[in-house]
Amino acid sequence: MRYLFRTLAELYPDLGPHLEQGIAVAIDDVIYSNAWLEPLEPDSEAYILPQIGGGKSAA
Amino acid sequence: MSAAEDLGYQEKTHELKWVGKNVTRTDGVDKVTGRAQFGADLIMPGMLFGAVLRSPHAHAKINGIDTSKAEALKGVKAVICRDDFADQPSEMIQVGELSVNIRDVIRNVMAREKAMYDGHAIAAVAATTAAIARKALKLIEVDYEVLPHVIDVEEAMKPDAPLLNEDMFTDGVDPKPDKPSNIAKRLEIKLGDVEAGFADADVVIEREYRTRPVHQGYIEPHACVASYTEDGQGEVWASTPGHFLVRAITARLCGMDVSKVKATASEIGGGFGGKNIVYLEPLAMALSRKCGRPVKMAMHRNEVFRATGPTSGSHMKVKIGAKRDGKITAGWAELMFQAGAFPGSPVFPAAMCAYACYDLENVLVIGWDVIANRPKTTAYRAPGAQISAFAVESAMDELARELGIDPIDLRLMNAAKEGTKAAYGPTFGPVGQVESLEAIKNHPNYKIPLGPNQGRGVASGFWFNIGGETSVTMNVNDDGTIALTLGNPDLSGTRTSISVMAAEELGIEPDRIRPTIGDTTSLGFNFISAGSRTTFAVGKATVEASRVVIDEFRARAAATWDIPVEAVVWEDGHARPASSNAGDFEPLSLEDIAREAKKTGGPIAGHVETNVSGAGPSFATEAVDIEVDPETGHIKVLRFTAAQDAGKAIQPNFVEGQYQGAAVQGIGWALNEEYIYDDKGRLENPGFLDYRMPVASDLPMIDAVIVEVPNPNHPYGVRGIGETSIVPVMAAMANALEDATDVRINELPLSPPRVLKALNEKNGG
Numbered sequence: 001m002r003y004l005f006r007t008l009a010e011l012y013p014d015l016g017p018h019l020e021q022g023i024a025v026a027i028d029d030v031i032y033s034n035a036w037l038e039p040l041e042p043d044s045e046a047y048i049l050p051q052i053g054g055g056k057s058a059a
Numbered sequence: 060m061s062a063a064e065d066l067g068y069q070e071k072t073h074e075l076k077w078v079g080k081n082v083t084r085t086d087g088v089d090k091v092t093g094r095a096q097f098g099a100d101l102i103m104p105g106m107l108f109g110a111v112l113r114s115p116h117a118h119a120k121i122n123g124i125d126t127s128k129a130e131a132l133k134g135v136k137a138v139i140c141r142d143d144f145a146d147q148p149s150e151m152i153q154v155g156e157l158s159v160n161i162r163d164v165i166r167n168v169m170a171r172e173k174a175m176y177d178g179h180a181i182a183a184v185a186a187t188t189a190a191i192a193r194k195a196l197k198l199i200e201v202d203y204e205v206l207p208h209v210i211d212v213e214e215a216m217k218p219d220a221p222l223l224n225e226d227m228f229t230d231g232v233d234p235k236p237d238k239p240s241n242i243a244k245r246l247e248i249k250l251g252d253v254e255a256g257f258a259d260a261d262v263v264i265e266r267e268y269r270t271r272p273v274h275q276g277y278i279e280p281h282a283c284v285a286s287y288t289e290d291g292q293g294e295v296w297a298s299t300p301g302h303f304l305v306r307a308i309t310a311r312l313c314g315m316d317v318s319k320v321k322a323t324a325s326e327i328g329g330g331f332g333g334k335n336i337v338y339l340e341p342l343a344m345a346l347s348r349k350c351g352r353p354v355k356m357a358m359h360r361n362e363v364f365r366a367t368g369p370t371s372g373s374h375m376k377v378k379i380g381a382k383r384d385g386k387i388t389a390g391w392a393e394l395m396f397q398a399g400a401f402p403g404s405p406v407f408p409a410a411m412c413a414y415a416c417y418d419l420e421n422v423l424v425i426g427w428d429v430i431a432n433r434p435k436t437t438a439y440r441a442p443g444a445q446i447s448a449f450a451v452e453s454a455m456d457e458l459a460r461e462l463g464i465d466p467i468d469l470r471l472m473n474a475a476k477e478g479t480k481a482a483y484g485p486t487f488g489p490v491g492q493v494e495s496l497e498a499i500k501n502h503p504n505y506k507i508p509l510g511p512n513q514g515r516g517v518a519s520g521f522w523f524n525i526g527g528e529t530s531v532t533m534n535v536n537d538d539g540t541i542a543l544t545l546g547n548p549d550l551s552g553t554r555t556s557i558s559v560m561a562a563e564e565l566g567i568e569p570d571r572i573r574p575t576i577g578d579t580t581s582l583g584f585n586f587i588s589a590g591s592r593t594t595f596a597v598g599k600a601t602v603e604a605s606r607v608v609i610d611e612f613r614a615r616a617a618a619t620w621d622i623p624v625e626a627v628v629w630e631d632g633h634a635r636p637a638s639s640n641a642g643d644f645e646p647l648s649l650e651d652i653a654r655e656a657k658k659t660g661g662p663i664a665g666h667v668e669t670n671v672s673g674a675g676p677s678f679a680t681e682a683v684d685i686e687v688d689p690e691t692g693h694i695k696v697l698r699f700t701a702a703q704d705a706g707k708a709i710q711p712n713f714v715e716g717q718y719q720g721a722a723v724q725g726i727g728w729a730l731n732e733e734y735i736y737d738d739k740g741r742l743e744n745p746g747f748l749d750y751r752m753p754v755a756s757d758l759p760m761i762d763a764v765i766v767e768v769p770n771p772n773h774p775y776g777v778r779g780i781g782e783t784s785i786v787p788v789m790a791a792m793a794n795a796l797e798d799a800t801d802v803r804i805n806e807l808p809l810s811p812p813r814v815l816k817a818l819n820e821k822n823g824g
Binding site: 026028029030031032033035038045047048049050 | 407411483484485486487488523525526527528670671672673674772
């Protein structure tokens with residue numbers, strides 16, 4: 001993912017600050033809070049999302 | 060492979076001893092006996108009492124602040140205002156579920172150029188008594204230049220609206236505007252071709268909706284104690300869901316190194332997202348630094364209402380198209396959310412969640428983030444999702460009526476399921492939307508006949524849930540008991556649920572484990588208790604820590620028996636030879652291994668520092684029966700049924716309590732809660748007598764149905780369960796109102812005057 005981020009930032013410079021700021025990534029059906037070190041398979045689906053949180057600590 | 064390496068869900072081949080059973084709550088005795096220490100309970104030698112001067116104006120330029128008379132009052136030890144804090148650059152930092160601009164945070168904690176809302180902090184005092192502190196506030200002279208204000212989101216979006224921030228140009232529009240406005244951002248969630256979808260529709264429902272801002276309504280007001288000492292060290296004790304967040308922002312705003320601020324979380328009397336930000340802690344630290352004594356600060360209820368929370372008010376437009384058979388062809392929405400005085404409403408998650416319950420090919424949701432002269436919004440239980448769900452799920456109900464299809468059947472026909480591509484991007488793994496719908500459809504409450512003026516409403520909801528940064532330490536004591544140190548404040552019994560998972564792993568009784576919320580010096584960083592992450596993420600990290608400890612137990616047993624570690628297994632709290640080939644040894648209990656630890660390598664501990672991923676999204680469906688008094692417009696809730704996918708309920712009674720609490724908050728939001736401002740933008744109902752939240756006598760028993768579709772990314776299948784059940788409530792209530800009266804109201808709250816007016820209009824009155 002780190003390589004993908006670097007490449008995206010090179011291709012789309014306006015995206016760079018958003019990627020640096022912290023985003024979530026959904027790789028296939030799993031959402032990663034910090035995905036830099038996650039491997040990407042050739043047929044993986046990766047979606048870049050804003051960080052998601054919530055208003056309730058709870059369970 | 061080490062046992063700690065695979066933390067995915069594995070269906071258990073044996074009966075679980077503790078997980079899924081109800082055990083005694085770890086913090087129960089302290090809570091019911093009054094021993095639990097909340098934010099305002101700490102007393103320190105020499106402690107002073109702080110108080111905050113708040114703006115009486117909704118919008119005013121601050122030309123000057125004269126604190127000299129207050130400083131001269133006997134008993135006053137320190138007075139601070141904007142001059143005591145260095146300004147901050149415009150820089151986004153992550154705070155809970157929302158990124159916030161630290162430049163805005165410093166301005167929200169203490170007004171600088173302008174007072175932005177009624178109740179905005181202007182100055183603060185520390186004195187030997189609370190009475191002296193309050194008296195000193197009256198001696199502070201502020202030179203205000205009152206400016207035009209705007210409260211309502213629709214008014215704030217108009218080109219001629221009073222401008223809150225002359226430097227704010229709408230982000231996300233092309234071309235970039237050449238004039239500033241109150242619209243901070245435009246965003247878009249898009250899937251497929253929504254125009255083609257509507258062209259393919261036989262039926263289109265198009266409506267507008269409005270919701271009011273509501274407060275989270277936690278019982279315990281914000282409170283803290285801060286102490287700054289001559290060597291530049293600071294400590295802060297606070298009622299917070301995230302003391303690492305308190306440390307970070309207090310250090311940043313006070314110009315201190317992070318290592319010089321030690322933060323400790325007290326017990327917390329509710330937060331629901333409203334405490335995912337700081338208000339008092341930097342003020343208390345700055346006061347303490349100025350006078351060299353500890354300072355306690357605690358808000359009164361009217362300060363909580365005037366200066367903290369709430370969630371957004373909104374104006375929304377929704378359009379849904381479907382074929383005659385019920386297949387939805389397109390979903391569109393435009394969401395305009397009020398962010399309060401600074402940008403950052405939950406409109407993004409609202410947009411992402413709007414159609415997440417459904418398997419749709421064509422979706423377009425446009426969001427607008429709008430500032431107004433109200434307190435900066437903070438998170439509230441599934442922030443934003445409940446608001447967009449009110450609109451979408453109300454429209455879904457009208458669509459079901461138009462098509463003559465049962466509202467649950469319409470939702471089942473279009474339900475999100477494993478393999479559904481959500482409009483916000485990801486493809487869902489195993490999820491429980493179908494199961495939550497079927498749980499309601501098959502519940503006895505859904506079949507009870509209704510009488511005159513009675514109606515039944517149904518709605519569904521979605522929330523993502525999150526993981527995040529987590530640190531856990533498990534120390535094995537020499538008597539075989541466990542000291543478990545967690546970094547997430549416990550708002551809902553999470554200490555107990557997490558201990559139960561550790562007990563299940565270790566094979567010991569839960570009361571052999573003492574869970575403690577460690578301060579910021581005792582653990583690595585922990586993200587706040589938010590996003591329904593705690594039982595999922597901290598539980599997962601604790602399972603991992605348990606397995607690290609178990610691996611060490613096996614290694615110690617192997618060394619004792621002089622056999623390879625691979626030949627030792629951990630079963631039911633004991634190390635045993637894996638087979639007769641490994642040797643004939645008496646099993647070693649956890650106590651045996653702990654007692655001999657000093658001879659076999661020293662103390663045994665497991666600690667995990669990780670960024671937990673793989674949170675499982677959660678769906679809920681709810682049904683409510685109401686009765687409407689046609690003479691007063693009063694709505695009585697007859698019965699309420701909440702079904703939500705928990706993944707796995709570690710403590711079923713805790714889970715039920717979360718579903719019930721969320722339902723109650725949603726009922727209050729639906730029926731009564733709203734802020735009332737006068738024509739000068741001053742809040743007129745800052746207290747529970749006039750801001751009407753539900754009490755026990757307003758409510759039936761809430762029936763909670765726990766659906767369990769395991770999350771494949773947690774060893775016990777846990778999802779988060781704290782938020783989703785509030786999401787469907789307001790729409791379900793509005794849907795029930797139409798079922799009872801044939802009157803559709805698209806604006807909250809459904810208060811007696813509004814309902815009566817609508818009934819009278821229907822009857823030609």
